[in-house]
Amino acid sequence: MPRPILATIHPAALQHNLARNRLAAPDAKVWAVVKANAYGHGIERVFEGLRSADGFALLDLDEARRVRELGWRGPILLLEGVFEARDLELCSRLDLWHTVHCEEQIDMLAACKTHVGHRVFLKMNSGMNRLGFTPACYRSAWARLNALPQVDEISLMTHFSDADGGQGIAAQMACFSEVTRDLPGERSLSNSAASLRHADAVRASDWIRPGISLYGSSPDHPEHWASEWGLWPTMTLAAKIIAVRDIAAGASVGYGSRFVADAPMRLGVVACGYADGYPRVCPNGTPVLVAGVRSRLVGRVSMDMVTVDLTPVPEAGMGSEVTLWGRATNGAVLGIDEVAQAAGTLGYELMCALAQRVPVQVAD
């Protein structure tokens, strides 16, 4: 029998979350961001749930090839563009649209021989200071691209650094709008946080680019829970209890004896550890669902096991289901953001870190 741990991907939730994003931006087209293997879910596993998107945005040429192999004939956007000149051939062959964020990428385009014009998204660094042309250089980059016979159409894009926080998007919006004012072309501005929180960005976007909200995690947790945004969990990580132990008051649990029982209690040992992608840093008290009932982690997370308090679920025993995040069989939900918060990180990191050894099923 395989080790009793399983991740489940929920296509209906993906579909629902996509629809939720459309509601926020009814006039915009949607790039479903599926980079990092669809935020750890698996591109092949999310494809059906997200196929009503207008396009798929990702980073790796290999991921782009996989989307084409699934039969997708619509737009695919490389969010970081090409990494070397020969990638441009593949862009032509697979009909990939690509971001242009630096002069070197324009040089590569200028030097490439192609019969089919490239569709590019010219990226502005409006304040994130990661990729993109500075506002001062943006228009000359546009003019350079526009003069190239290799380029068919230029769209305009930027990426917000603080759409999820108090600083917001106003300064970056103002900068982008000012520099691009009279330039033709479609605009793509909004990640999940901008799409859900900032009507301005949505109004100015021909294409929104949601990632995390498609996967049921709140883009601005802890200000809002995913449920407050109407988002459903798309990944459940669940395992079973493989041992039950009664311990006396004063007994400690696990490596480093980090948890000490203050009263007699029953523990469940669960077949999930940090080698499965469950964060080792989760403290005592991190929430779990035991048979769909809320309980807590006690003791340090080890490579292959965690220990949980069975006090709130006296009927739980060997083989009982423990939901580490997502939806339990009884319908109860433990948001990935809550576990991420306990671990001092974000839902993004947890879903992306689901380990290779965890079997994954796609729900009906």
Ligand SMILES: Cc1ncc(COP(=O)(O)O)c(C=O)c1O
């Ligand atoms: C350029 C770009 N657009 C869109 C996204 C999607 O962002 P989010 O997952 O926060 O919606 C990302 C993610 O980092 C990105 O880098």
